[in-house]
Amino acid sequence: xxxxxxxxxxxxxxxxxxxxxxxxxxxxxxxxxxxxxxxxxxxxxxxxxxxxxxxxxxxxxxxxxxxxxxxxxxxxxxxxxxxxxxxxxxxxxxxxxxxxxxxxxxxxxxxxxxxxxxxxxxxxxxxxxxxxxxxxxxxxxxxxxxxxxxxxxxxxx
Amino acid sequence: xxxxxxxxxxxxxxxxxxxxxxxxxxxxxxxxxxxxxxxxxxxxxxxxxxxxxxxxxxxxxxxxxxxxxxxxxxxxxxxxxxxxxxxxxxxxxxxxxxxxxxxxxxxxxxxxxxxxxxxxxxxxxxxxxxxxxxxxxxxxxxxxxxxxxxxxxxxxx
Amino acid sequence: xxxxxxxxxxxxxxxxxxxxxxxxxxxxxxxxxxxxxxxxxxxxxxxxxxxxxxxxxxxxxxxxxxxxxxxxxxxxxxxxxxxxxxxxxxxxxxxxxxxxxxxxxxxxxxxxxxxxxxx
Numbered sequence: 001x002x003x004x005x006x007x008x009x010x011x012x013x014x015x016x017x018x019x020x021x022x023x024x025x026x027x028x029x030x031x032x033x034x035x036x037x038x039x040x041x042x043x044x045x046x047x048x049x050x051x052x053x054x055x056x057x058x059x060x061x062x063x064x065x066x067x068x069x070x071x072x073x074x075x076x077x078x079x080x081x082x083x084x085x086x087x088x089x090x091x092x093x094x095x096x097x098x099x100x101x102x103x104x105x106x107x108x109x110x111x112x113x114x115x116x117x118x119x120x121x122x123x124x125x126x127x128x129x130x131x132x133x134x135x136x137x138x139x140x141x142x143x144x145x146x147x148x149x150x151x152x153x154x155x156x157x
Numbered sequence: 158x159x160x161x162x163x164x165x166x167x168x169x170x171x172x173x174x175x176x177x178x179x180x181x182x183x184x185x186x187x188x189x190x191x192x193x194x195x196x197x198x199x200x201x202x203x204x205x206x207x208x209x210x211x212x213x214x215x216x217x218x219x220x221x222x223x224x225x226x227x228x229x230x231x232x233x234x235x236x237x238x239x240x241x242x243x244x245x246x247x248x249x250x251x252x253x254x255x256x257x258x259x260x261x262x263x264x265x266x267x268x269x270x271x272x273x274x275x276x277x278x279x280x281x282x283x284x285x286x287x288x289x290x291x292x293x294x295x296x297x298x299x300x301x302x303x304x305x306x307x308x309x310x311x312x313x314x
Numbered sequence: 315x316x317x318x319x320x321x322x323x324x325x326x327x328x329x330x331x332x333x334x335x336x337x338x339x340x341x342x343x344x345x346x347x348x349x350x351x352x353x354x355x356x357x358x359x360x361x362x363x364x365x366x367x368x369x370x371x372x373x374x375x376x377x378x379x380x381x382x383x384x385x386x387x388x389x390x391x392x393x394x395x396x397x398x399x400x401x402x403x404x405x406x407x408x409x410x411x412x413x414x415x416x417x418x419x420x421x422x423x424x425x426x427x428x429x430x431x432x433x
Contacts, residue, residue: 020419037247046278048208054275056208074330082286085326092327095370096418099397103417106400115370115398116214117324119206123285129247133276154276313372 001136004109006031006151008101009057010138013149016097017142021072023065025140025147034137034150040126041146042066043081045094046119049102051112055153056135057098058128059090062145066090066122087120094118166270167296167311170217173261174300174309177253182232186300186307201283202226203246205254211272213313217261218287219254220308226250228305247279254279317433318344320360322353322379323368323395328418332366332395335422341429350379357383357390364433367412369396369403377406384411391432395420 010027017023038058043066048056061069063081070089071077078086095118102113135152171188178186204220221229223246230249231238254277262274280287300307319341321332333343345360347353350367351374357365365383369376376394383390394407399417407415414428 016419037244040282048210048275050210050273050275054210054273056276056278073327085330087286088326092325095325096397099399099418103398103400106402112402114210116208116210117370117372119216119287121280121285121287123280123282126280126282126285127247129244129251129279129281130276131248131251131278152276 001031001134001151001153005055005105005153006136006138008104009097009149009151012097012101012104013059013138013140013147016093016100017069017140017147020093020096021069023068023072023142023144025142028139028141031136031138034130034135038128038130038137038148038150040123040128041148042126043087043090043122044120044126044128045090046128047094047098048116049098049113050116051106051114053111053113053153055113055151056130056133057094057101058130058135058148058150058152059094059097060128060148060150061090062147063122064144065142065147068142068144069093081122087122091118091120094120165268166265169264169268169270170257170261170296170309170311171298173257173264174219174307177256177260178229178300178302178307181253181256182229184229184232184302184305186302186305189299189301189306191299201281203250203279203281204285204287205250205277205279207254207258207277208275209258209272210275211270215272216310216312217254217258218308218310218312219250219257220310221250222306225305225307229253229307243281247281251277251279316340316342317363317429318342318360320345320347320353320356320362320365322347322350322356322365322371322376324348324371325368328368328395331420332425335425339422339426339429350374350376350382353379354382358386364391364393364429366393366395369394369398377403377410380407380410380412393428393432 017025042063044060070086133152137150140147207217209215226246227238297310345356349371367376394412394415397418
């Protein structure tokens, strides 16, 4: 996958986690090819975008990370990730991360990418299966648990 | 309350799901009058999802229990139920959603409704909850045929 | 006189955050809309001093809603608040007559600063 497409997402994850939720995310290694099945850490959000090319960003994180994100954004402690406000916070985070990254891509490469509303899900031992499109992942660690970015594109710049 | 415009669109998706399941797996399914949805319990299930980008973005979703997935995929592929692997089930459900979206798109070709197709994906687990960004018009139906139950949803954003 | 503000965004988080900032700085949130269509309706009934408008929303997006509002109320004050901020979208917003375009995420300073420029 073209590095020009994936790097803005990595940068946006780090920046927006810090800026919105005051969470330091430390990158581990480099992007790697993802297998078809991603075993979720517990809370996931997928956002799709389309324009001259199509793509999808998956953010996946431990429950504690999601709870801290929500707490830091909303200044309220939640007990469960199933609280609608926690899931709304993750949804908005994904929206902002994606929006920031694709703004850079649009300005640089005139891709005309537009976001669709994100979906968020949480569950026990959830597996996300993403065949038909090659994707790459990048792992972060945070003080509260793990955070994964998985990006997929159909087409290139 | 969905407008007539949406109702018309949804009719074609309903035709698509019935046709695809019949063609691929040989089942005549019909919409259940029972509004209760098995998704409320804790049993493992698989959801196949596809974003349909258009002026009104939509998400298409098909959800089945593990048992229903096994039945469907066994009939689709000819592989006996006890020889099916988990990946076969994800792949099968993903294929179904892919075909339903494709069929609906072709049924709608002479109408004012048009949408794109994107790479489908699946979520597998127990007790997961999907949360969409907010306030979407949607149709959720349960289709049945004997022991087979298929949850169908289309969420307009 | 306290300035009245309408918030149009499909995210409950944004409503929550904006409301806190606005009320802490002496503004009144007179209405909350979850999509562009509701936003236009509430604008017409409430006549707020200013609208905060998201772009990506169901039913009717923010650009269309803003266009609607500007057609009937050319002097309406609108601050666009969006995760998207590429040149094309900003050009569209400018053409509609959006007063200020703010990219999410925002902090109190950005919001108050933008407000003080137009109301």
